[in-house]
Amino acid sequence: DAGVIQSPRHEVTEMGQEVTLRCKPISGHDYLFWYRQTMMRGLELLIYFNNNVPIDDSGMPEDRFSAKMPNASFSTLKIQPSEPRDSAVYFCASSLNTGELFFGEGSRLTVL
Amino acid sequence: KNEVEQSPQNLTAQEGEFITINCSYSVGISALHWLQQHPGGGIVSLFMLSSGKKKHGRLIATINIQEKHSSLHITASHPRDSAVYICASHMNRDDKIIFGKGTRLHILP
Numbered sequence: 001d002a003g004v005i006q007s008p009r010h011e012v013t014e015m016g017q018e019v020t021l022r023c024k025p026i027s028g029h030d031y032l033f034w035y036r037q038t039m040m041r042g043l044e045l046l047i048y049f050n051n052n053v054p055i056d057d058s059g060m061p062e063d064r065f066s067a068k069m070p071n072a073s074f075s076t077l078k079i080q081p082s083e084p085r086d087s088a089v090y091f092c093a094s095s096l097n098t099g100e101l102f103f104g105e106g107s108r109l110t111v112l
Numbered sequence: 113k114n115e116v117e118q119s120p121q122n123l124t125a126q127e128g129e130f131i132t133i134n135c136s137y138s139v140g141i142s143a144l145h146w147l148q149q150h151p152g153g154g155i156v157s158l159f160m161l162s163s164g165k166k167k168h169g170r171l172i173a174t175i176n177i178q179e180k181h182s183s184l185h186i187t188a189s190h191p192r193d194s195a196v197y198i199c200a201s202h203m204n205r206d207d208k209i210i211f212g213k214g215t216r217l218h219i220l221p
C-alpha cells in the first residue's frame with residue numbers, strides 16, 4: 001500500500017477563497033483523522049471518522065470548516081471562506097480500529 | 113479534560129548520549145502513542161503501547177498506567193535522531209487522541 005495520500009502538498013491562496021484538501025487513507029483502515037499543526041498550538045485534532053461516519057467534530061474551529069467522507073477511500077476538508085489564520089499544515093491520518101496511526105505527508109496551506 | 117504534558121520541551125545532547133523524553137497525562141487512557149516528526153514535516157508512528165515496555169532498535173518506550181506516565185528512551189543517540197518527538201494519549205471513553213506539544217531533540221555530532 002502507498003500509505004496515506006494527501007493532496008495538495010502545498011497550497012497558497014488569497015483570503016476569502018475556498019480551499020479543499022484531500023485524503024486517501026490506507027485501504028482497509030476504518031478510522032480517519034484530520035489534524036492541524038501550527039507553531040503556536042502544535043497538533044490539534046479537527047475531526048475524525050469511523051467507517052465513514054463523523055464521530056467527533058468538536059475540534060473544527062468554526063463553521064467555515066467542513067469535512068466529508070463519502071466513501072472508505074476518500075475524505076475532504078474544506079475551508080470556505082479561508083482566512084490568514086487558517087495557515088497551517090493539515091495532516092490526515094488513518095488507523096485500523098484504534099491502533100497505530102499512519103500519517104500522510106501533510107498539506108501546507110498559506111492564506112494571504 | 114485530559115492534558116498531555118511533555119518534558120523537556122527542548123533537548124540538545126552529544127552523539128552517543130542516552131536520551132529520555134517524558135510524557136504525563138491526566139486521565140485514564142486506552143493507549144499511548146509516540147510519534148516522530150523530522151524537519152520537513154512527515155510524522156511517523158514509533159510506538160503504540162498500553163502497558164509495560166516496547167523496544168525497536170535503539171528506541172525503548174515504557175508506560176506506567178498507575179502513575180499516568182510514559183518515557184521514550186534513545187540509546188547511543190545519533191544526529192539522525194534529531195527530530196520532534198510527540199506523545200499522544202488515546203482516551204478511554206472515546207477514540208479521541210490528545211497530543212503533547214512535542215520535545216525538540218537535537219543531537220550534535
